[in-house]
Structure formats: C-alpha cells, structure tokens
Amino acid sequence: MEIPQRLDGKVALVTGASRGIGLGIAHRLVAEGAKVAITARKPGGLAQAVKTFPRVRC
Structure with missing residues (x-):
C-alpha cells in the first residue's frame, strides 16, 4: 500500500x-x-518491540 504523502x-x-x-x-x-x-498491554512484549526500531527516544 502506498501512502500518498510523507508523514x-x-x-x-x-x-x-x-x-x-x-x-x-x-x-x-x-x-x-x-x-x-x-x-x-504486556511490558515484556513492548520492550521486545522497542528493540526492533533503529532509533528510540524515551
């Protein structure tokens, strides 16, 4: 799917x-x-998801 404009x-x-x-x-x-x-909902799953992003700012 293509998004018509950058975000x-x-x-x-x-x-x-x-x-x-x-x-x-x-x-x-x-x-x-x-x-x-x-x-x-689950902090453990969220922590794993955060690791999949190149840059994280908390």
Missing part, C-alpha cells in the same frame, strides 16, 4: 504495537517519517 512532522500513537499488525503499522509510519509512540 514528516506528524505524530502517531499505535496501540497494540508489541507484535503483529500494530508493530507493522508502527514500522511503516516510522519509515514514512512520522514520530511514533507505541503502547501494549
């Missing part, structure tokens, strides 16, 4: 982002230039 300067919150579709969406938003915050 530079935009902020997104992705819930359920520790795995699956949520994690995939978060990665795509980052690739398109958005600043992304992710959440999940």
Whole structure:
C-alpha cells in the first residue's frame, strides 16, 4: 500500500504495537517519517518491540 504523502512532522500513537499488525503499522509510519509512540498491554512484549526500531527516544 502506498501512502500518498510523507508523514514528516506528524505524530502517531499505535496501540497494540508489541507484535503483529500494530508493530507493522508502527514500522511503516516510522519509515514514512512520522514520530511514533507505541503502547501494549504486556511490558515484556513492548520492550521486545522497542528493540526492533533503529532509533528510540524515551
């Protein structure tokens, strides 16, 4: 799927982002230039998801 414009300067919150579709969406938003915050119910899964991003700022 192609996003018609870059998301530079935009902020997104992705819930359920520790795995699956949520994690995939978060990665795509980052690739398109958005600043992304992710959440999940399980802290362990969230910690693993954070490791999959190239740059993390907490």
